[in-house]
Amino acid sequence: GQNIDQPTEMTATEGAIVQINCTYQTSGFNGLFWYQQHAGEAPTFLSYNVLDGLEEKGRFSSFLSRSKGYSYLLLKELQMKDSASYLCAVRAHRDDKIIFGKGTRLHILP
Amino acid sequence: SAVISQKPSRDICQRGTSLTIQCQVDSQVTMMFWYRQQPGQSLTLIATANQGSEATYESGFVIDKFPISRPNLTFSTLTVSNMSPEDSSIYLCSVDGEEHFGSGTRLTVV
Numbered sequence: 001g002q003n004i005d006q007p008t009e010m011t012a013t014e015g016a017i018v019q020i021n022c023t024y025q026t027s028g029f030n031g032l033f034w035y036q037q038h039a040g041e042a043p044t045f046l047s048y049n050v051l052d053g054l055e056e057k058g059r060f061s062s063f064l065s066r067s068k069g070y071s072y073l074l075l076k077e078l079q080m081k082d083s084a085s086y087l088c089a090v091r092a093h094r095d096d097k098i099i100f101g102k103g104t105r106l107h108i109l110p
Numbered sequence: 111s112a113v114i115s116q117k118p119s120r121d122i123c124q125r126g127t128s129l130t131i132q133c134q135v136d137s138q139v140t141m142m143f144w145y146r147q148q149p150g151q152s153l154t155l156i157a158t159a160n161q162g163s164e165a166t167y168e169s170g171f172v173i174d175k176f177p178i179s180r181p182n183l184t185f186s187t188l189t190v191s192n193m194s195p196e197d198s199s200i201y202l203c204s205v206d207g208e209e210h211f212g213s214g215t216r217l218t219v220v
Contacts, residue, residue, distance in 0.1 A: 033209055040200075040216060041214065042200070042202055042211045042212065042213050042214035043153070043202075043211055045209045045210050045211075048209055087152060087153070089153075097143055097155050097158065098143075098155075098204075099155075100152045100153040100154075101152060102151070102152045103152050
């Protein structure tokens with residue numbers, strides 16, 4: 001079966017750093033995605049990892065370990081607008097559908 | 111990357127009626143995917159639409175309830191038929207090889 005796990009909710013303080021973890025068990029692996037989604041809006045693409053290691057993009061970084069079935073999204077210098085849900089998703093096979101985790105709702109406190 | 115346009119962006123519908131959602135891509139694509147996101151939930155794939163063949167539905171979704179058309183390589187429609195309040199969701203389309211989604215259709219059934 002296919003399974004993607006991530007925490008349901010997290011809280012962090014404005015200006016701080018937060019790490020959102022994701023573990024997956026899938027029949028194959030052809031890439032891991034992170035999306036940001038504000039309430040009532042479509043998901044916005046943040047990052048894509050297909051090889052092990054850290055990908056940095058501004059305040060956001062994403063890490064992948066394929067051997068461990070593990071990824072994390074790191075958000076630095078948190079801003080109030082970062083309050084959103086963060087979705088971890090995996091494509092098991094090339095040209096196949098993307099399977100989504102249930103999402104992590106991140107609350108930013110002033 | 112492809113630009114995906116989706117409409118309507120939102121609608122409020124009476125139960126028992128049907129709504130057709132359109133998804134237009136600015137380049138030719140092989141596969142188009144339709145997702146549903148119920149309130150507070152993650153994205154669930156409804157079906158995959160290939161041009162020139164019947165759509166492939168995921169477990170729990172049937173053609174009578176969610177008929178899909180794929181008349182060419184840049185366009186698809188999803189109809190939500192005989193709606194009930196449980197169909198209130200965000201409906202999203204995406205395309206193969208792309209990490210982006212359309213802007214979504216927020217459907218409320220009353």
